[in-house]
Amino acid sequence: MRKKSFTEFFFLKLQTLEKISEEYPSAIVREGGLAALLNFLDFFSMHVQRTALQAAANCCRNVSPDSFNMVKDVWPILRNCLGYADQKLVDYAALCVIRVIESYHRSHADKLEVLVDAELIKAVNTLLLPAGGSPLIPTGTYTQLIKGLATAARASPTIAISLLEADIVVTLYQILTGVLPPSELEAQEEQGASASGQGLGGGLADMTVMQNLAHRPKEQIEEALNLVSELMPPLPKGQSLLLSALFQ
Amino acid sequence: MNKAKAKADRHIARQAAANSLAAQTDEPSEPPSRADTPTGAPVTGDDETQQGGPSDLSEGHSMPVSIMPPGPNTAASRSAEAISDRMTLLRSHDGVVNRFITCMVPILVDVYAASVSVPVRIKSLTSMLKAISFQDEEHLKRSLLVRISLPSEEKRS
Numbered sequence: 001m002r003k004k005s006f007t008e009f010f011f012l013k014l015q016t017l018e019k020i021s022e023e024y025p026s027a028i029v030r031e032g033g034l035a036a037l038l039n040f041l042d043f044f045s046m047h048v049q050r051t052a053l054q055a056a057a058n059c060c061r062n063v064s065p066d067s068f069n070m071v072k073d074v075w076p077i078l079r080n081c082l083g084y085a086d087q088k089l090v091d092y093a094a095l096c097v098i099r100v101i102e103s104y105h106r107s108h109a110d111k112l113e114v115l116v117d118a119e120l121i122k123a124v125n126t127l128l129l130p131a132g133g134s135p136l137i138p139t140g141t142y143t144q145l146i147k148g149l150a151t152a153a154r155a156s157p158t159i160a161i162s163l164l165e166a167d168i169v170v171t172l173y174q175i176l177t178g179v180l181p182p183s184e185l186e187a188q189e190e191q192g193a194s195a196s197g198q199g200l201g202g203g204l205a206d207m208t209v210m211q212n213l214a215h216r217p218k219e220q221i222e223e224a225l226n227l228v229s230e231l232m233p234p235l236p237k238g239q240s241l242l243l244s245a246l247f248q
Numbered sequence: 249m250n251k252a253k254a255k256a257d258r259h260i261a262r263q264a265a266a267n268s269l270a271a272q273t274d275e276p277s278e279p280p281s282r283a284d285t286p287t288g289a290p291v292t293g294d295d296e297t298q299q300g301g302p303s304d305l306s307e308g309h310s311m312p313v314s315i316m317p318p319g320p321n322t323a324a325s326r327s328a329e330a331i332s333d334r335m336t337l338l339r340s341h342d343g344v345v346n347r348f349i350t351c352m353v354p355i356l357v358d359v360y361a362a363s364v365s366v367p368v369r370i371k372s373l374t375s376m377l378k379a380i381s382f383q384d385e386e387h388l389k390r391s392l393l394v395r396i397s398l399p400s401e402e403k404r405s
Contacts, residue, residue, distance in 0.1 A: 157330075157333060157334040157337045157338070158337070160334075160338075161337060161338070161341050161344070164341070164344045164345060164348050165341070165344050169347065169348045169351050169352065172352070173351055173352070173355060176355050176359060177355060177358075181351050182351075206358055206361065206362065209355065209358040209359065209362055210358075210362040213359065213362050213363065218365070218368075221359075221363075221368060222367060222368060222371065225359065225368060225371040225372055225375065226371060228352055228356070228371075228375045229371055229374055229375045229378070231348065232349070232375050232378035232379055232382070233334075233335065233338045233345065233378055233379075233381075233382035234331045234334055234335060234378070235374075235377065235378055235381060236381050
């Protein structure tokens with residue numbers, strides 16, 4: 001696999017690897033398969049790239065913490081893939097990220113902190129931004145990506161801060177309202193003087209929000225709200241009990 | 249059935265943790281749930297993942313770092329520590345957090361008003377509650393007074 005002198009053979013091997021990755025992903029990762037799959041991605045044709053990324057996505061499912069170093073090595077490649085033009089490639093790369101977050105958030109938050117750094121957040125944010133326009137990724141993956149961010153923010157406060165600093169607020173605002181948020185200057189001027197109709201900061205009518213909410217899939221709204229909730233400061237003592245009593 | 253029981257147990261554990269925090273005793277107050285549940289390890293693991301998040305019991309930023317008794321309450325004490333760490337971190341990044349809150353509170357109000365589904369409403373309310381309990385007076389004026397033109401929500405200061 002490592003010689004790669006015959007690209008035709010390589011492609012066949014890649015297909016085999018992809019089939020294997022559906023059944024035995026952990027074995028592939030253990031043997032350094034991730035690096036083999038992704039290191040030479042740019043040299044190959046679109047079809048081969050897709051197969052490689054699909055295999056990588058399968059491998060990232062339930063990846064073990066021991067393989068952290070392997071994941072870390074291919075991470076920049078995955079991050080770059082998030083910005084590629086081909087929809088399927090972006091989809092698979094996003095799936096990789098999502099699955100890695102899923103695998104690491106419970107007990108290895110420190111590893112997650114290394115991976116989900118400002119760079120990755122920037123790449124994911126750019127991906128989520130055309131919030132309403134023609135999305136680069138299918139809605140299911142989009143929703144899962146937001147959910148992944150929420151999981152990561154919940155696992156580590158550092159990640160939450162990085163998310164806030166990366167202007168995730170703009171993305172969330174767009175997801176929930178469909179328009180861009182007012183700039184900070186505007187918000188400060190409008191203190192107590194928002195004569196602009198029905199009162200969102202920016203003169204946004206309630207109808208706009210309602211219409212946007214109606215158009216978005218319900219799961220996305222829920223996950224976006226979840227992310228907002230995770231990014232918010234923790235409740236003071238006793239409040240969480242109050243809330244849980246109130247609603248259950 | 250098991251899920252509901254586990255949920256009730258966690259609730260009791262949280263309440264017990266809250267009581268022991270308030271009393272600040274040294275006695276390890278064994279919550280009844282730990283004695284009851286036959287599967288000790290999975291419940292603890294479950295507890296950790298559930299209580300690791302910010303939406304759970306918190307000491308509040310005014311209290312010093314966790315004075316929890318070691319031993320049976322380690323999951324709860326670890327989560328309380330994590331939450332106070334989170335609080336300190338957020339306080340230190342005041343500007344960004346406040347900008348986030350000021351932007352999002354009007355949206356959360358609108359989402360609450362516009363939605364019928366109960367989970368969505370609960371989430372928006374929870375986020376609003378968190379935001380408002382975090383901010384101080386000056387910032388609160390900025391985030392809440394944006395809606396001053398609506399007659400039903402006039403002058404929330």
